[in-house]
Amino acid sequence: VHNITGMGIPAGVTLIVGGGYHGKSTLLKALERGVYPHIPGDGREYVVTLPDAVKIRAEDGRRVEQVDISPFITNLPFGQNTKSFCTDDASGSTSQAANIMEALEAGARLLLVDEDTSATNFMVRDARMQALVHKQFEPITPFLDRVRQLYESLGVSTILVMGGCGDYLDVADTVIMMRNYLPVDITEEARKVAQSLPTRRRQEVSSDFSLKVSRIPLPESFDPSRGKRPIKIDAKALDLILFGTDPIDLRYVEQLVDISQTRAVGYAINLACKKFMDGRTPLPAILDALENYLNEHGLDVLDPFRRGEQHPGNFARPRRFEIAAAINRLRTLRMHQTGVEK
Incomplete structure (x- = not known):
C-alpha cells in the first residue's frame, strides 16, 4: 500500500491557466x-483521470449526421435545422458543438478542452462583440455560457486550458496555474481578480441544457465489404x-494510443452492426450492449474469421467513446432521430 500525496481536481469547472510554455497543454x-x-x-x-473523460476539440471538415447542436447553435441562415444537424463539411464551431453532444450521448462525465484546438467563436463572445453584433444575428451560444449548465444540470465536469480569456474566471470552481510545469491552486486569487475586474458581458443562455434527442443508427448504412x-x-x-471501402478519419480523436485499439474499433463497429443494430435501438444502448458482450466474451469475438480456440492477438480494448467517435465519422452513416421537437 502506498500513500500518495498530490493535487486532486474536484468535480465542476476547472481552469488551467498560466503563461506560454509553462505546461498547461502538457498537463x-x-x-x-x-x-x-x-x-x-x-x-x-x-x-489518474475518470475513465469516461473525453477530449473535445474543433474538427473542421468532419461529417455530422443528425446531431442536436441546438444548445450551442440555433437560427442558422437559410433556416438550417440545428436540432437535426447534418453536414459533410462542418465548420470549427459546428464540429466542436457536435463533438460535445456526441460525447455526452456516449456517456462522458468529464470534458477536456484546450483553447489552442478550439474554435474561438464557439468558446467566447466578449462584451465588445456583444455590443457590436446583436444576439439576433449571432447563432452561437458560446461554451462560456453553457459550461456551468453542463455541470449543474447534467453532472458533467469540464477541465479547460485557458490562457487568453479571463471571462472564464466567472464560471470556474477551481483555477490551477502552471508555473514552470508545477501546478498551483490559485482559486481564491482568481476569484478576487474576477470580482475586481468585471467583464460586463451578458450571459446569452435562453434555455436549459437537456439531452432529449435519441439517435438510432441504421444498419444498412454500414458496409464492411470490399470486392469479393x-x-x-x-x-x-x-x-x-478502412471500413470496407470507406475511410474513417480519426486524426482528431486524440485518446487512441495504439493501432491495436484502432483495429478493434473497426471490428467493434462491424460486431455492433451485425449483433445490436436493428433500426430501433439508440446508439447509447448499442454501446452498452457491445461493452457487456466484450466484458463477457473478450476481444476474440471481434474477429469474424476466428476458428475454435485461435486468438487473433492483434486487438487492444478500445473505450466506448472512441467506438462512438468512429461510428460518427463514418461518411456513409445514416441516423434516425427520436424525441425531436418540431
Whole structure:
C-alpha cells in the first residue's frame, strides 16, 4: 500500500491557466491519457483521470449526421435545422458543438478542452462583440455560457486550458496555474481578480441544457465489404480505419494510443452492426450492449474469421467513446432521430 500525496481536481469547472510554455497543454495531455493505467516507470503512474473523460476539440471538415447542436447553435441562415444537424463539411464551431453532444450521448462525465484546438467563436463572445453584433444575428451560444449548465444540470465536469480569456474566471470552481510545469491552486486569487475586474458581458443562455434527442443508427448504412470479401476492415494507421471501402478519419480523436485499439474499433463497429443494430435501438444502448458482450466474451469475438480456440492477438480494448467517435465519422452513416421537437 502506498500513500500518495498530490493535487486532486474536484468535480465542476476547472481552469488551467498560466503563461506560454509553462505546461498547461502538457498537463491536459497527461489527463487525457490518465484514462488508461500506466506501467511502472512511465512517469505518469499516478496521473489518474475518470475513465469516461473525453477530449473535445474543433474538427473542421468532419461529417455530422443528425446531431442536436441546438444548445450551442440555433437560427442558422437559410433556416438550417440545428436540432437535426447534418453536414459533410462542418465548420470549427459546428464540429466542436457536435463533438460535445456526441460525447455526452456516449456517456462522458468529464470534458477536456484546450483553447489552442478550439474554435474561438464557439468558446467566447466578449462584451465588445456583444455590443457590436446583436444576439439576433449571432447563432452561437458560446461554451462560456453553457459550461456551468453542463455541470449543474447534467453532472458533467469540464477541465479547460485557458490562457487568453479571463471571462472564464466567472464560471470556474477551481483555477490551477502552471508555473514552470508545477501546478498551483490559485482559486481564491482568481476569484478576487474576477470580482475586481468585471467583464460586463451578458450571459446569452435562453434555455436549459437537456439531452432529449435519441439517435438510432441504421444498419444498412454500414458496409464492411470490399470486392469479393464480405468483411474487409483494416487499421491503416493509429488514426485511420478502412471500413470496407470507406475511410474513417480519426486524426482528431486524440485518446487512441495504439493501432491495436484502432483495429478493434473497426471490428467493434462491424460486431455492433451485425449483433445490436436493428433500426430501433439508440446508439447509447448499442454501446452498452457491445461493452457487456466484450466484458463477457473478450476481444476474440471481434474477429469474424476466428476458428475454435485461435486468438487473433492483434486487438487492444478500445473505450466506448472512441467506438462512438468512429461510428460518427463514418461518411456513409445514416441516423434516425427520436424525441425531436418540431
